Amino acid sequence: MTSNQSFFCGVQCVVYQQPGKASVLLGRRFQTSGHGLWALPGGHVEFNESPIITARRELLEETGLFGVTARLGPTFFTYTTETPYAHVPVVFEDVRGKAHAMRDEHFSEVRFFPLDKLPRRLFEPSRRTLATLGSPLHTALLGQSHASFLKIDMAVVDAEPSGESCTILLFRDVKRTTLVATRVRRQRSGHDVKQAHFSDFDAAVRRLDGLVRRRLEDHYLVTDVSGDLTVDGVHEILPNAGKMRMISDVLIRRLVEDDQFRHAFADQLDRADPPPQPVSVPARQLVLFDV
Known part of the structure; x- marks a missing residue:
């Protein structure tokens, strides 16, 4: 079982083509994981490096560009390896030089798209970075803000394929904290959205904790957690996050595709208190909170 207390960290370098920021720089990965896929420049954060320092180093090494001014985007986690991986997007507002694939690096070519x-064969962490940065929610609520936020995606597992999913977002800015909860019912068009503002951060955290716990009691699974909070910040908000268990998305796909297995799993959830320990398989992991 993978521990959420240990993870690797890397950066995703985002360079938009000026003016207008309508295009983004990608490289075709070569002789590395994801060979042949297009991806943002990036790499591992080394000991005693900050993400922005790492991003400047990786951008120069892989594309020949020197990053001048930069800002951090929302961190997210992937679980494709035995140890989870934290991805920190770094958006460069100003770069110097001309982009080209550097010799003895992991790109065979680089160009703006x-x-x-965007190319269909896109490296998954790069796809998630660009999708998050380009989402209307991120643009509206975080585009001009230095807010920290936590995003929790959840989905219910029941015997029928109808089901529900929800997203809970916590935005912490200087003056106030905003809590947004959305719920999607697959058999209905559209989705429900509720939003509340708090001047007291602790009150917002209590509401967040209550929302998550109620969903868990209704047999929702936590399918993704992301945000730009530090690990310490997440544990400050959700002190029980250290008790997270990991399950495989192979299990999630099987629940969607196999009616008989879904019925059996839903029946097991109904009988179990607390919910059962999922089967561990060596694949991309998703998070299940303990109740």
Whole structure:
């Protein structure tokens, strides 16, 4: 079982083509994981490096560009390896030089792609970075803000394939904290959205904790956690996060595709208190909170 207390960290370097920021720089990965896929420049954060320092180093090594000014985007986690991986997007507002694939690095070529015509064969962490940065929610609530936020995606597992999913977001800015909860019912069009503002951060955290716990009691699984909070910040908000268990997305796909297995799993959830320990398989992991 993978521990959420140990993870690797890397950066995703985002360079938009000026003016207009309508295109983004990608490289074709070569002789490394994801060979042949297009990806943002990036790499591992080394000991005593900050993400921005790492991003400047990796951008120069892989593309020949020197990053001048930069800002951090929302961190997210992937679980494709035995140890989870934290990805920190670094958006460069100003770069110097001309982009080209550097010799003895992991790109065979680099070029700008329009954001509305990205290549289909896109490295998954890069796809998630660009999707998050380009989402209307991120643009509206975080585009001009230095807010920290936590995003929790959840989905219910029941015997029928109808089901529900929800997203809970906590935005912490200087003056107030905003809590947004959305719920999608697959058999209905549209989704429900509730939003509340708090001047007291602790009150917002109590509401967040209550929302998550109620969903867990209704047999929701936590399918993704992301945000730009530090690990310490997440544990400050959700002190029980250290008790997280890991399950495989192979299990999630099987629940969607195999009616008989879904019925058996839903029946097991109904009988179990607390919910059963999922089967561990060596694949991408998702998070299940203990109740």
